[in-house]
Amino acid sequence: MQYFKLQIKRILKSKFTWISLILILSICAYFLRINYIVNNVDSHDLSQAKSNLIIQQHNIKYFGKALKDSKLGTQEKKQMTGDLKEAKSTSKELQTLIGALKNNDWKTAYPIMIRQEKRNLASAKKDNLDNALLAMSKRDLRQLEILAKLQIPKENYESIKGGFFVLQMMETTIPPLVVLAVIFILVKIYSAGFFERMRLGNLLPQKKLTLTEFYTGTTIGFGYFLLIFFLIFLLPSIFFGTGNFNYPITAMNPQAKEYIFIPMFRLFLPTLFLELLSFAFIAAVVLLIIQLFKRRLVALLLSVFLLVGGMVLPQFVIGVRSFAQYLPMSYFFALQPVEGMFGISNAYTFADENQLVTYPQVNFRNGVIVLVIGTIVILLLNCLIAKSTQKGRKIK
Known part of the structure; x- marks a missing residue:
C-alpha cells in the first residue's frame, strides 16, 4: 500500500x-x-432537402414549358403531365420537410424522411447497386424507423x-x-x-x-x-x-x-x-x-x-x-x-x-x-x- x-x-x-x-x-x-x-450550419438532412427542392422547382419549370410545345404527341404529353404532377407533389413534400427540420418538428419530419428513404432503397435495388451501398441505404431507413418510434431527434455524427x-x-x-x-x-x-x-x-x-x-x-x-x-x-x-x-x-x-x-x-x-x-x-x-x-x-x-x-x-x-x-x-x-x-x-x-x-x-x-x-x-x-x-x- x-x-x-x-x-x-x-x-x-x-x-x-x-x-x-x-x-x-x-x-x-x-x-x-x-x-x-x-452543428451551426444546416444539418445534412436539411441541406439535402434544400438541394432536392431546387431540383424539383427546376423540373416544374421545365415540364411546364415543355407542355406548351404544340409538337408534343399525346403519349409524350401524358408522360410529361405525370412528371409535372409528381414534381409538384415532391416539391410540396420537401417544403413541409424543410419547415419541420427548421422547427425540430420530428413528428412531421420522420414520416416524410422514411418515405424518401424507401424510394431511395427501391431505386438502389432497381439500379443493382453493390451490396455495401444497399446495406447503407437499409441502415439509414432502419435508423429513421427506430428514431420515429422512439420520437428521438436525429443527431449528426459530429455531435x-x-x-x-x-x-x-x-x-x-x-x-x-x-x-x-x-x-x-x-x-x-x-x-x-x-x-x-x-x-x-x-x-x-x-x-x-x-x-x-x-x-x-x-x-x-x-x-x-x-x-x-x-x-x-x-x-x-x-x-x-x-x-x-x-x-x-x-x-x-x-x-x-x-x-x-x-x-x-x-x-x-x-x-x-x-x-x-x-x-x-x-x-x-x-x-x-x-x-x-x-x-x-x-x-x-x-x-x-x-x-x-x-x-x-x-x-x-x-x-x-x-x-x-x-x-x-x-x-x-x-x-x-x-x-x-x-x-x-x-x-x-x-x-x-x-x-x-x-x-x-x-x-x-x-x-x-x-x-x-x-x-x-x-x-x-x-x-x-x-x-x-x-x-x-x-x-x-
Whole structure:
C-alpha cells in the first residue's frame, strides 16, 4: 500500500502527467470545435432537402414549358403531365420537410424522411447497386424507423453532446493518445525502482513486489484513462447536454454483414471493461520490458513500438487483420469490437471499407479472452524474472 501511495504522489507531482492531460484534452477540444462549427450550419438532412427542392422547382419549370410545345404527341404529353404532377407533389413534400427540420418538428419530419428513404432503397435495388451501398441505404431507413418510434431527434455524427462526442473520440482518437501517455508514465515509475541496472526492490523483503507493481501500474493507467474519458464526456455535457442514452448508435453484425443499432447506454460498460483489461496488459508488458532491459529509454522505445505500433498496425495494414483477433493490442480500440465495427468505423481504414469487409473474430468475447490470457502469461514471466534476480541469477 505504501508503494501504491508513493507512486500516486509521484504521478500527481509529475509535470508530464498534467502536460499530457492538457494536450489530450486540447486535441479533443479541437474536434469539439469542428463539431460545433458543423452543428451551426444546416444539418445534412436539411441541406439535402434544400438541394432536392431546387431540383424539383427546376423540373416544374421545365415540364411546364415543355407542355406548351404544340409538337408534343399525346403519349409524350401524358408522360410529361405525370412528371409535372409528381414534381409538384415532391416539391410540396420537401417544403413541409424543410419547415419541420427548421422547427425540430420530428413528428412531421420522420414520416416524410422514411418515405424518401424507401424510394431511395427501391431505386438502389432497381439500379443493382453493390451490396455495401444497399446495406447503407437499409441502415439509414432502419435508423429513421427506430428514431420515429422512439420520437428521438436525429443527431449528426459530429455531435457536440457529451455521450455522442465521447463515443466519437473513443473510435479513433482517445485510445492511442492515452496509451502513449500511460506508457511514458509507467516507464517512469517502474524504472525508478532500478539503480545502476539493479532492482532496489530485491534488497527488501517484499514477496509480492511484482504483483504490487502490476496492480499499481494497472490502476494508474486505467485511472488516467477514466479521468480523460469522463472529462471529455462531462465538459460538452455541461454546455450542450449529454444526449439521449437510448439513442440507437450504428453498429454492425459482422457475421451477417448487416448494420444494427445499439442503444448508447449499452456501449459504455463493455467498452470500459475492455479498456481496463487493456491497461492491465499494458502494465504487465511495460514492467516486463523494464525488468529485461533496465534502461528507461530502451524500455520506452520498445514499449511504444510494441504497444502503440501493435494497436495501430491492424488499422493501417489490411493483411494484419486476418490474425488481428490474436493480438491483444487490437482490442485497445475497445469501442470497435463492442460495436462490431473493427476495420469499418475508424479513420485509419483506407482500403476495404467500401466493400464492407468485416472481421467478426475481433469481438468483445475474444477481446476478454485474449487480454486475460496475455496478461496472465506476461505477469508470470514478470514473476519468474523477479524471483530469479532475487536469487542473484543474471537475466540475459
